[in-house]
Amino acid sequence: MSGKPYTNPEFSADYVIVGAGSAGCVLAARLSENGRYSVIVLEYGGSDFGPLIQMPAALSFPMNMSHYDWGFKSEPEPHLGGRALVTPRGKVIGGSSSINGMVYVRGHARDFDHWAQSGASGWSFADVQPYFQKMENCAGGDFDWRGKDGPLHVRRADGINPLFKAFVEAGKQAGFETTDDYNGAKQEGFGAMEQTIWQGRRWSAANAYLKPALKRKNLRLLRGQCTKIIIRDKRASGIEFEANGRVQTITARKEVIVSASSINSPKLLMLSGIGEAGQLREHGIEVIANRRGVGENLQDHLELYVQRECLKPISLYSSLNLFSKARIGLQWLLFKTGEGASNHFESVAFVRSRAGVEYPDIQFHFLPVAIRYDGKAAAKSHGFQAHVGPMRSKSRGQVRLKSAEFKQAPSIQFNYMAHEQDWHDFRHCIKLTREIFSQPTFDELRGREISPGDNVQTDEALDEYIRGHVESAFHPCGTCKMGSADDKMAVVDEQCRVIGVDGLRVVDSSIFPSITNGNINGPTIMVAEKAADHILANAPLPRSSLEPWINPDWETSER
Numbered sequence: 001m002s003g004k005p006y007t008n009p010e011f012s013a014d015y016v017i018v019g020a021g022s023a024g025c026v027l028a029a030r031l032s033e034n035g036r037y038s039v040i041v042l043e044y045g046g047s048d049f050g051p052l053i054q055m056p057a058a059l060s061f062p063m064n065m066s067h068y069d070w071g072f073k074s075e076p077e078p079h080l081g082g083r084a085l086v087t088p089r090g091k092v093i094g095g096s097s098s099i100n101g102m103v104y105v106r107g108h109a110r111d112f113d114h115w116a117q118s119g120a121s122g123w124s125f126a127d128v129q130p131y132f133q134k135m136e137n138c139a140g141g142d143f144d145w146r147g148k149d150g151p152l153h154v155r156r157a158d159g160i161n162p163l164f165k166a167f168v169e170a171g172k173q174a175g176f177e178t179t180d181d182y183n184g185a186k187q188e189g190f191g192a193m194e195q196t197i198w199q200g201r202r203w204s205a206a207n208a209y210l211k212p213a214l215k216r217k218n219l220r221l222l223r224g225q226c227t228k229i230i231i232r233d234k235r236a237s238g239i240e241f242e243a244n245g246r247v248q249t250i251t252a253r254k255e256v257i258v259s260a261s262s263i264n265s266p267k268l269l270m271l272s273g274i275g276e277a278g279q280l281r282e283h284g285i286e287v288i289a290n291r292r293g294v295g296e297n298l299q300d301h302l303e304l305y306v307q308r309e310c311l312k313p314i315s316l317y318s319s320l321n322l323f324s325k326a327r328i329g330l331q332w333l334l335f336k337t338g339e340g341a342s343n344h345f346e347s348v349a350f351v352r353s354r355a356g357v358e359y360p361d362i363q364f365h366f367l368p369v370a371i372r373y374d375g376k377a378a379a380k381s382h383g384f385q386a387h388v389g390p391m392r393s394k395s396r397g398q399v400r401l402k403s404a405e406f407k408q409a410p411s412i413q414f415n416y417m418a419h420e421q422d423w424h425d426f427r428h429c430i431k432l433t434r435e436i437f438s439q440p441t442f443d444e445l446r447g448r449e450i451s452p453g454d455n456v457q458t459d460e461a462l463d464e465y466i467r468g469h470v471e472s473a474f475h476p477c478g479t480c481k482m483g484s485a486d487d488k489m490a491v492v493d494e495q496c497r498v499i500g501v502d503g504l505r506v507v508d509s510s511i512f513p514s515i516t517n518g519n520i521n522g523p524t525i526m527v528a529e530k531a532a533d534h535i536l537a538n539a540p541l542p543r544s545s546l547e548p549w550i551n552p553d554w555e556t557s558e559r
Contacts, residue, residue, distance in 0.1 A: 005240050005247040011222070012251035013040040015535070016239055017259055018226045018268065020045075021095020022521055023508040024259035025205035026135075026528035028221075029151070029213035031535060038218045040250055041210070042241055044225040045092035053098050054201050055332050057340040062099040063088040063474070069099060072263055072409055074397075079417040081467050087412055088474055089261045093221075094206030096261065097521055100474070101365075102202055102343045104154050104194040105518030106132055106183045106526070108350075108359050109548035118513045119483035121494045122540070123530075125548070130541035131529040132183075132522075141194075142184025145546060151208040152525060153198035154183075157346035162314055163368035163384050163445070164347040168192075170439035171349055175559045177551070182350055186549035187517065188360050190349040196521070197343065200336025205525060222250070227406040229256055229272035229504065231288050236504035242406075255503045255535065259528070262510040266295040266399045266479040267410045269491070274501060275401075283404040289500030293489035297481045298397035299515040300414055301363070301473035303389035304426065304466065306433040307370040309447030310382040316344060316369035317382040344368065350517065353390065353428055354558050358550060361392050362429055363518050370450055383450060388433050389473060390425040391517050393417075399479050416470070426470065427462045475520045477509035495534040496527075507531040 015031050017024045020043035032039045045068070048054070052061045053068070062068040072087040090096035109125035116124035129145075136147030140156045159165060171190030172178055179189035196203045213219050224243030229236050236256040240249050258265050269275060273288030275295065280287050310317075319328060319339055332340030344367055350360035370383030397414035417423060430452065437446060448454065452465040483490030485499050492498055496505040509524045516523045533540055551557075 005249045008248055011040070011248060012238075012253065013038040013220070014252070014254040015039045015257060016250050016252040016255075017041045017257045018239060019043060019095060019258070019260040019264070019508070020093050020206065020210060020221065021090060021259060021261060021508065022097040022205045022524045023528035023531075025094065025097075025208070025210035026525055027257055027259060027507060027532055027535075028219055029209035030529065030532035032213055032216050032219040034536075035216070035218060037254070038220075040220045040222055042222050042224055042226055042239065042250065043093060044223070045090065045095070048093045048098045048204065048206055051329065051333065053092065055329070055340050056102055056195070056197050056200070056202055056343045057328065057332070059099075059101055059343055062092070068092045070263070070409070072412055075411055075413045077414060077416050079415070079467075080470065083468075085414070085416070085472050087263065087472065087476060089263055093210065094204035097196070097204040098202065098206060100521055101345060101519070102196045103345050103365065103519040104183070104196050104522050106522050107516030107518055108187050110359050111514070111516040115482070115513045119487050119490060120513050121484070123482070123494065126543040126545070127540065128526055128530060129544035129546060131526045134541065135525055135529050141181040145181070145184040151212070152196065153203045153208065154194050155197055157193045157195055157342065159192055159346045161316070161346070161368045163310070164366065166441045166445060167347045167366040167386070167436070169441040170436045173439040173441060174436050176349070176351055177559070179350075182348060185546065187350045188352065188549070188551055190347070193346050193348040193365070195343055195345070197341065200332065200341035224248070225406065226260070226268060227271070229258070229268065231272060231501060231504070234288065234500070235502040252503065255505060257535070258504070258506045259508045261508060262298070262476045262479045263399055263410065263412060265506050265508055265510040267401065269294050269480065269498070269506070270401050271404065271406055274498060279400065283401055285404055289498070291491050291500060293481050293491045295399040295410075295479050296396070296489060297478040298399055298412070298414060298476060299393070299478040299512075300416070301389055301391055301475045301515065302393070302416055302426075302470045303387045303473045304430065304470055305372075305385045305387055305451060306430060306437070307383055307385040307450040308437055309370070309450060310384050310445050311447045312445055313382050314368075315382040315384055320369070320371075351432075352551070352554065352558055353425060355554070355556050358554050359548075360517060361390055362388065362432070363391055364388050364433070381447075383447070384445075386433050386436070387473070388429045390422070390429060391515070393422050393425075394419045395422060414472075414476075417466070423463055423466065426466050427459060430462055473519075475515065477512040477515055477520055480506045480510040481513050482511040483513060496531045505531070505535065
């Protein structure tokens with residue numbers, strides 16, 4: 001990269017959005033909706049066309065392909081024996097909503113109340129609930145709580161395989177609650193999973209928001225990698241990007257909005273001179289705004305698989321051979337139906353780990369096959385598994401620059417399992433899953449334990465297994481924290497404006513003050529819906545008066 005960037009007079013708009021991911025697609029649609037403003041979206045990734053992205057059952061492929069994934073890895077994690085964990089982020093139209101597991105979880109109402117209490121004024125559950133309803137087109141669920149005519153189609157899983165029903169029944173037999181809609185009033189309990197799938201296709205933010213909006217004359221999608229934000233006199237005036245080896249600029253008449261992910265958004269801010277001054281100077285970057293919080297507060301969910309053999313030939317193992325895969329693929333290509341039209345996460349549970357915990361802090365995903373995220377079978381037999389992990393770890397990590405070269409991946413250190421409570425919580429998760437699988441409904445189905453294995457019983461053995469096998473659930477967030485302007489660790493204020501720089505906002509999962517309960521694609525889309533109103537100076541949607549269900553015995557009972 002050398003010489004003066006090329007300025008193309010056509011490359012200017014009122015709003016310039018960096019990243020066509022879960023948040024950027026929403027913003028592109030909403031900011032261009034009234035026709036008054038021109039919008040340019042810059043995306044580095046390629047097309048989301050084809051079955052590897054659009055067929056729900058193919059979900060294990062795109063997140064393991066460099067064509068669709070940025071290929072990030074953490075630094076060796078000190079509390080996990082020095083393992084470096086993969087950190088997939090979507091490098092494709094639709095961003096991570098085009099490579100994720102299509103699980104739809106809003107989060108618990110209390111998550112957002114905690115956001116407001118931590119300094120993100122105006123982001124309590126009462127404030128955000130109307131935006132969840134605005135975005136949803138939900139085929140079922142709690143009618144008072146759910147949206148019915150939004151762009152994001154959400155469907156209730158069919159749960160045809162008997163193993164799904166067995167998992168929910170086992171939770172009930174173990175004394176836990178059930179829930180008819182974990183995205184409604186009652187998150188706590190065992191029930192059917194919700195999926196961002198519509199008419200047999202992955203319903204990404206690109207399909208829901210961006211593609212329909214691109215028919216408008218005032219919205220344009222450009223391809224290239226953003227190298228930095230152009231800031232003059234403490235005001236963002238555009239961005240610099242590289243495409244086909246040429247560095248060019250896009251002028252923003254009103255604002256630049258960074259929606260590049262919880263990894264790339266802090267990286268881009270730091271490359272542009274916004275971050276901790278000492279770190280920026282180490283890389284020869286001029287300090288525009290000294291914000292210590294840029295790249296800090298990194299959070300994620302970890303999970304383990306607890307896998308068992310299935311004594312009856314009813315799992316998805318029968319579908320893993322080449323002939324079955326071909327049949328499934330052909331049926332999906334022709335009709336968008338069959339096993340290819342599901343992500344196969346069709347049962348879920350949110351439970352509390354102990355008495356005194358007000359709302360769920362453990363999540364289960366149940367899958368009727370013993371398989372890894374990369375699509376490899378764990379055993380040469382029928383099986384089933386639960387993905388389980390605690391949702392509110394106190395461990396925090398960071399994203400840092402390795403150099404001032406925009407093409408170099410940043411340093412990512414999650415600092416997983418840094419708190420002693422993390423180890424206690426994970427041991428409890430494994431023991432609890434074993435208890436659920438030991439219920440009478442599984443008696444005729446339950447074979448040997450594949451993992452962790454029947455020999456892994458003591459706390460020491462469990463800790464060793466956790467250290468060697470725990471995996472990311474791929475929910476990184478929090479690296480440009482939203483908070484009050486006087487919070488030295490906050491990066492954006494309650495309207496998503498970067499503190500210390502005018503005309504610049506960050507809108508994506510990086511602004512989460514704290515991680516939400518469950519998968520984060522839904523909350524990320526909500527954040528962008530609400531941010532669009534802030535950007536356009538629209539009156540916020542009327543606050544909700546709904547109250548979530550809280551277990552009346554939460555202070556004295558775990559279940």
